[in-house]
Every structure is written in structure tokens, then in C-alpha cells.
Amino acid sequence: MPTQEEMKAALQGYVDGFNAGDPAAVAALFADDAVVEDPVGHPRIAGRAAIDEFYANAVAGGAKLSLDGPIRGSHGDRAAMAFTVEVPAMGMRIRAIDVMTFGPDGKIVKMEAHWGPDDIEQ
């Protein structure tokens, strides 16, 4: 299991990858067989090709992320963060809380993004 520091660094890397416009850096945080549920309640996507495509589109859309407070760890294989997504081109703001589950090699195996219809401002 990765350490708390390693998990938190991965979540910070997720934020930084978006803000640097670097989708490959974001996708590289995930295991090849990872599952992404963004938002929770929508169909999950799974696997390397789907994840690469998902983040290519998300980063190309110009989304910039800012943390709402420190990244949290756990006493297990999960870490979580609350953040605000700004998409200036769409005049859109989304408030989300992402929970990431990690595999033994430190890659993200599951990502669950909590945001609902009411968490978008336009």
C-alpha cells in the first residue's frame, strides 16, 4: 500500500496536471485497469484507452482546479480532496469531492467524483 505522502502527492499531481494542461501527466497517475466514476451515479469508464481519452477531453476543455483545503488521506488505501473546477470558456464552475483508491504500486485504481447537478454554477 502506498504511504499517505505518496497518495497525497498523486492527488496534488492530478490538480497540477490539469492546471499545466498536461493530460498525459494526469492519466499516468492511473493503473491500466482503473475505473473512473465521474460523476458518481453516471456510468463508469474503465481501462487505459478510456481514461486517456477522458482526461484528454477534460484538460482540452480548459478546466482548472483549485483545492478547497488540504488533501486528506486515510488509514487505508484511499485519499480524498475537495476542489473547485473553473472552466472559463464555458463560464462554468463545478464544486467536487474526489475519492481515489490506490493499488499496491501507488497507481490509482478507482476514482469517484462527487458532484451533482446543483454543484454547477453557470
Add this chain to the structure above:
Amino acid sequence: MPTQEEMKAALQGYVDGFNAGDPAAVAALFADDAVVEDPVGHPRIAGRAAIDEFYANAVAGGAKLSLDGPIRGSHGDRAAMAFTVEVPAMGMRIRAIDVMTFGPDGKIVKMEAHWGPDDIEQ
């Protein structure tokens, strides 16, 4: 499935119950067969008696909660919030992110609290 508003009201009620020193109000948000994992990675507790006892102790300890930004919903049966717990008597601060899963009757059926050893300040 409860509405976004109902789920968010339950999470706000959780915060308010702590801050009012009212453990019964907090425990009443949970289904009788709910599961609480606080923190994630520690053994879960389950069922009415265990949940009542857990929150009686937590509230008696003087923990006060303040939200770090708005409560988030989802497109499903979950809502989440980032908050800071202050326990003045112990000079302790914990930064947590809780994810609650709801049953069809609007009661919480699962609570997962994300905070690690590094998320406590003393």
C-alpha cells in the same frame, strides 16, 4: 432515492448535531443497519446500538465541525463534505472528508470518513 437537497440537508444536520451537542440528532440520520467506517481503513461499526454509542462518545468529546466549502451531492445516492473537526479539550484538529451513501428512505446506510494520521494537528 432521496433528492440532492435531502442528502445535503442530512449532511448539514450531521454538522449541526455535533455543534449542538446532540448525539441523538446525528444518530437519527442513519438507518438501523447502517455501516460507519471512521476512519477509512479501520474496522467498520454497524447497526443501531454501535452507531448510537459511537456518536454519543464523539459528541461527548466536545468535537465541533466546520465545513470547508459547500456540501457536494452526486448524480446518484451519495453526498460528500470536507470539514475540520476541533476538539478544544484535547487541543486537537482533524481535517476530514466524509462520504455518505443513502437508502431509498433518505437515511444514511454507509458513512466513510477519510482522514489519516497526518490529518491530525495537535
